[in-house]
Amino acid sequence: MQQLWRTFGNALPLALILVVLGALIAWAVASRRARSSPRKQAWVSAILDVILVLSVLVVLYLVLIPIPGLANRSMISLTPGSEIGTLFGAKGSTPAQSAAFQILGNLLMFVPMGALAPLRMRWCRSLVTVTIAALAVSVVIEVLQAVLHVGRVSATDDVILNTLGALLGAWITMRWWRGPVAAIDQASGRVAVTQ
Numbered sequence: 001m002q003q004l005w006r007t008f009g010n011a012l013p014l015a016l017i018l019v020v021l022g023a024l025i026a027w028a029v030a031s032r033r034a035r036s037s038p039r040k041q042a043w044v045s046a047i048l049d050v051i052l053v054l055s056v057l058v059v060l061y062l063v064l065i066p067i068p069g070l071a072n073r074s075m076i077s078l079t080p081g082s083e084i085g086t087l088f089g090a091k092g093s094t095p096a097q098s099a100a101f102q103i104l105g106n107l108l109m110f111v112p113m114g115a116l117a118p119l120r121m122r123w124c125r126s127l128v129t130v131t132i133a134a135l136a137v138s139v140v141i142e143v144l145q146a147v148l149h150v151g152r153v154s155a156t157d158d159v160i161l162n163t164l165g166a167l168l169g170a171w172i173t174m175r176w177w178r179g180p181v182a183a184i185d186q187a188s189g190r191v192a193v194t195q
Helices: 002-008 011-033 039-064 082-088 095-109 111-120 127-148 156-178
Strands: 075-077 153-155 182-185 190-193
Touching: 011 039, 039 095, 039 111, 039 127, 082 156, 095 111, 095 156, 111 127, 111 156, 127 153, 127 156, 153 156
Parallel strands: 075 153
Antiparallel strands: 182 190
């Protein structure tokens, strides 16, 4: 927990600033969209857009911030299951708790993107498409971690857990993007309600 606080504790003020900035941007975007769309739909689309962008920014921050004392190193693990096995076999006061945190963190990190992307992008409205998109984004992140030497392990396990998290998010919102929900036409930026 102390390592977590040392690594991400400085992100709390940044998170507060992003929330306030996000609310202001959502208000500005919704006000603009309300000129050509029903007010409620303009607000829903603006809020979804801001949350989606903020979730992407948070993920990039979490995975690309250098770890103090480990920066300028590049670690790669391509064997599926090896990192999870290493986490559970780690020595320390609470190895199981640390392993669970690492696994849950990687799993939950892509849930917002998997949940919101299909609501905003028509091309992303199938579990296969969500899987391919999450897999591609996760691979790019792992490659960036290795190339930028941020002191993190670029692992196949992270790609698998991130992709499963995106699928979980997509599954949670599937009834909204497949049923009667406000859907956004990405090409025109206009909101269309299917009922």
